[in-house]
Amino acid sequence: MRVLITEDQIKHRVQELGALISADYANRPLTVLGVLTGSIILLADLIRATTVPLRVALISASSYGGTRTTPGELHINSSLVPDLTDRHILVLDDIFDTGRTMQGLLQTLQGHSPASLRTAVLLWKSDRTEVSFAPDYFGFRIPDEFVVGYGLDYDDEYRQLPFIGVLEEADKRGQNPD
Numbered sequence: 001m002r003v004l005i006t007e008d009q010i011k012h013r014v015q016e017l018g019a020l021i022s023a024d025y026a027n028r029p030l031t032v033l034g035v036l037t038g039s040i041i042l043l044a045d046l047i048r049a050t051t052v053p054l055r056v057a058l059i060s061a062s063s064y065g066g067t068r069t070t071p072g073e074l075h076i077n078s079s080l081v082p083d084l085t086d087r088h089i090l091v092l093d094d095i096f097d098t099g100r101t102m103q104g105l106l107q108t109l110q111g112h113s114p115a116s117l118r119t120a121v122l123l124w125k126s127d128r129t130e131v132s133f134a135p136d137y138f139g140f141r142i143p144d145e146f147v148v149g150y151g152l153d154y155d156d157e158y159r160q161l162p163f164i165g166v167l168e169e170a171d172k173r174g175q176n177p178d
Helices: 007-024 040-048 100-110
Strands: 002-005 030-036 054-062 075-077 088-096 116-124 137-141 164-166
Touching: 007 040, 007 116, 007 137, 030 040, 030 100, 040 054, 040 088, 054 100, 075 100, 088 100, 100 116
Parallel strands: 030 054, 030 088, 088 116, 116 137
Antiparallel strands: 002 164, 054 075
16 A cells, blocks of 8 residues: 555644634634544544534435445435534535535535534545535645545545555455555
8 A cells, every 4th residue: 555645744734724723713613523434533633633612513424335436326314413503514524526425415514504614624636526616624635546544444444544545456355554
């Protein structure tokens, strides 16, 4: 597996994002809404990097599954989402690929009457974006390669890696990364 973004690069950028978000949301009721399951590691690190009081909530949205490496039909489960009325919502996901997952999430969340709705992602494949908006906050722009680590998976494997790696064919066959 080839390392695309190192653990130290991620740590540094998450600290920067935390400072930006803290400045932008000072004195406003913020809810960080993490998209399951890929954003869990980023969510934990990012909220520790912020200095504003906030609530944390989770939502399930997926257009990938199992061994899929291209998006399919979007499935959203908002049953875990608390009352978001008049709250400033920051939707946090691991990756912004085509943008269709985030677009579907934003459409769903508009029905919850938030005060504002913004987006943050660790990774952005800007060359693959098919929607008319970009993430409000992002950690890194990356090329169009299938990546794993720091919460991102392939068939629910590799999430625990502290770096972002490019998945090779050997890795897809179940061999462990070095």
